[in-house]
Amino acid sequence: MDKMTSGILESRYTQDEIVRKYNRIAPVYDLFGVMMESKARRRAIEMVNIRNGEKVLEVAFGTGLSFVEILKRNPDGWVDGIDISMKMLRKTEKRAARTGRRNYTLHLGDCRRLPFENETFDVLINQYLLDILPSEDFIPILLEFKRVLKEGGRVVLVNMTKGGNRINRIYEDLYKLRPPLLAGCRGILAQPYLERIGFNDFKREFVSQCGFPSEIITGLKRLPH
């Protein structure tokens, strides 16, 4: 284990198990998503500062809670979304249809093989995905994110994180005991992985909601000046 991954607990599920799990919990996911994650999700969208007219990708859109916010901020741009769970995709389809917008496509697929050309997007948003996946997959996935971002493109990652106060750390203790209680997520620190593959200009914020600890990290794909 190197310095980057030290302290990050092992993920508990295979990718097939994750798909089955998220298909199963799609109908009730919003409860968890709104109660514990809505603050960080909202702040991430503010921090990445989507400008109307941009090309935006959301990876792992889940039930579409952020996807519809992105659509609202980008009426003259284009938004793609990708998620591996068909049940999540169906929920997001309904939510996005209610916005009345048509400037988007939802894709079913794996973040490890994004079905987009190199340098397609101005902004890539990814929330609460890496914290359920094995840490050895982080670099290949983030390289894929980097590939589809334009030079100068912005990434924002939101994940359950480590640290904070004693209450925040209860969630990590719960994961050790009964991972299903937390939809399989454990605390991670994503910035060192982004640094390793050449993102820069980072901003990091820590958000606690109902004691659930999240980190928001924004970074830029560009050569350091």
Ligand SMILES: C[S@@+](CC[C@H](N)C(=O)[O-])C[C@H]1O[C@@H](n2cnc3c(N)ncnc32)[C@H](O)[C@@H]1O
């Ligand atoms: C914890 S949920 C987060 C959903 C949403 N981003 C949010 O913040 O509410 C994780 C999502 O990642 C999706 N997912 C899991 N593995 C994936 C993969 N390899 N590629 C794309 N999506 C994946 C799941 O289907 C699920 O919708």
